[in-house]
Amino acid sequence: MKKFIFAAFSLIGFVTINAQQTVTLNVRLKPIQTLVVNTAQKIVNLDYVTKDDYANGVSSVNADHLNVYSTGGFQVKVKSANAALLNGAKTIQANTIQVKASAGSEPVTGAQYAQNVQLSANETTLVTSTVGGVDKKISIEYKGAGANAYLDNYIAGQTPTIYTTELTYTIISQ
Known part of the structure; x- marks a missing residue:
């Protein structure tokens, strides 16, 4: 009987030692x-004040305009709500406005930035x-x-x- 109990404990011990899950x-x-637009730059004005402004065009540079967080590759796109900027019945065609993207103070490593994209009611990659x-x-x-x-x-x-x-900016994964 002692041999049987000893053998049973040995077997249980052996099984316990080798148990794996x-x-x-x-x-x-x-x-x-x-994608977050800089809150201080939510309104962008292109002011035509002088003859030279009308002749040469005007621009507004918005440093660090967009802040991006992305877990992988991405694209940032822009589109206008309409094909034209509106003032009552009068319009200015959106495609007469150009948008240029560039690296900000904390640039995206190896990113490609679009130059002189014409605004459109269709999304355009920046x-x-x-x-x-x-x-x-x-x-x-x-x-x-x-x-x-x-x-x-x-x-x-x-x-x-x-x-x-x-304008609507959109970020999508790539």
């Missing part, structure tokens, strides 16, 4: 992209990157037409005459 551990990464980043900055320059393109768009009694549209 496995666990599958997964690291599941979901894409995250955020920035393309194969890598992600945290709090990366993109500067945007808006440039209005020269060559007296807006000469006949002033409306008497409005000082200033304002044509407006909403």
